[in-house]
Amino acid sequence: MSEVHVVVPADIDDAAVPSGGNAYDRRICDGLAAIGWAVHELAVVGAWPRPDAAARGCLARALAAVPDGAVVLLDGLVACGVPDVLVPAARRLTLVVLVHLPLGDEAGPAPAAAAELAALERETLHGARAVVATSPWVARRLVARHGVPADRVHIVMPGVDPAPLAAGTDGATRLLCVGSVTPTKGQDLLVEALAAVGDTAGPRLRCDLVGPLHRDPAYAAAVRRAIERHGLGGRVRITGPFTTARLEAVYAAADLLVLPSRVEAYGMVVTEALARGIPVLAAGVGGVLETLGRDLHGRVPGIVVPPADVVALAAALRRWLGEPALREGLRHTARARRGTLDGWEMTSRCLAGVLARLPG
Missing domain, CATH: 3.40.50.2000 (Glycogen Phosphorylase B;)
Structure with a gap:
């Protein structure tokens, strides 16, 4: 049986703080399990965008408990800001970082802070075995901004659940x-x-x-x-x-x-x-x-x-x-x-293909 350890934010299932990233993480964990993978979730406390000392320690302990050589998929919002934790772990683990949105691209931070976040993310991604991007735009951005080799960046786009047609209100307002x-x-x-x-x-x-x-x-x-x-x-x-x-x-x-x-x-x-x-x-x-x-x-x-x-x-x-x-x-x-939209099963199978093809 194929096996993966997935590092996700501790609030992944908290209905009070929904996010597209958390929804994506939950669906891929459940989807990989549904197609026969052994999925070990490691929920860690995040302190987006740059984890504090407590969050870094939580991530380090979680990774230390993973067996040597295991494949570990990490949500970038947890992992990208801490290359001091990720790069050493990459010496014994097969690390794959999932990037929803590059850290320095979020609107709001001052230019200096954004540049610092980008530098941390760059170091993290270069230490990983592979990178998963949730859209073609993210993939292009990571290659252009961080110099990640294109053949190490894999696109796995979100799916969507079927839903009934919306009745709307009056069609306009x-x-x-x-x-x-x-x-x-x-x-x-x-x-x-x-x-x-x-x-x-x-x-x-x-x-x-x-x-x-x-x-x-x-x-x-x-x-x-x-x-x-x-x-x-x-x-x-x-x-x-x-x-x-x-x-x-x-x-x-x-x-x-x-x-x-x-x-x-x-x-x-x-x-x-x-x-x-x-x-x-x-x-x-x-x-x-x-x-x-x-x-x-x-x-x-x-x-x-x-x-x-x-x-x-x-x-x-x-x-x-x-x-x-x-x-x-x-x-x-x-x-x-x-009628042309892909479902979440396609996302899970695409990700499974990426993980299965990782070099040993």
């Missing part, structure tokens, strides 16, 4: 934005764009900002203040994270998913929306264009705008709200794209 409330996800840009749209949206416009607030409380507070300053309290709601049932309900009611991210490695919420036939309005950053994809006729199931451009985002919202033919066409394309 229920907007949904899902993601941790952080500068990276750009909720402040969406609030400013909605303020610019103003009353032309009509009285029924509603937008839910769904996602954890703990990653950057100061930013979340600033987004709340912007909502109040623009008088959008009756239209825009910061909900915090939703459990599965509540999240399903807001997806079912959504007419449009909005993803205003400043940085996005893949954008799992894009495929989650498309799986329900919901069109997407997104900033064209990182891996979003590849994730959004095209239907079998080459049509894009959404609207793409330049990143961090409030004017363009507001203009796209006006088009969506004011052009029924556009909305109908995008819904048709999103439903067509729905």
Whole structure:
């Protein structure tokens, strides 16, 4: 039986702090086990983006308990900031680092701090036997920025679960934005764009900002203040994270998913929306264009705008709200794209192939 030890964040299953990275980690652990792998989960306390002494000690102890020569897959949010722990461990273990988003690319840190994180990640990745990237964009980024040999970087993209078609609300005015409330996800840009749209949206416009607030409380507070300053309290709601049932309900009611991210490695919420036939309005950053994809006729199931451009985002919202033919066409394309999405079993089998081919 094939065997792998997987180092994951200790909060991987905490419903109060959902994230795309945690969801990916859980699905690959469960998926590898379902296809016959022996999966040993090692949950360690993280201190993203650079673990503190306690977190480093937790990771070091976890790795020390793994038998010599074993294959160990490590979530990069746990491992990439601690080459002093990972590089020595690589002398006796076959280490594979999973990168969701390069550490220095997260929006928010000062340039010097981002450069320091990038340097730590570079050292870690060069010490690993292989690197798994969750999108083609991440793979290209790691090769270009860190000089990781391309033949050591393997792309294993997230899957998506089948879902019922979303009924929506009135076909236009229920907007949904899902993601941790952080500068990276750009909720402040969406609030400013909605303020610019103003009353032309009509009285029924509603937008839910769904996602954890703990990653950057100061930013979340600033987004709340912007909502109040623009008088959008009756239209825009910061909900915090939703459990599965509540999240399903807001997806079912959504007419449009909005993803205003400043940085996005893949954008799992894009495929989650498309799986329900919901069109997407997104900033064209990182891996979003590849994730959004095209239907079998080459049509894009959404609207793409330049990143961090409030004017363009507001203009796209006006088009969506004011052009029924556009909305109908995008819904048709999103439903067509729905049938081309890969499931999580494909992700697990792709990852299993990568791990099985590692040189001894």
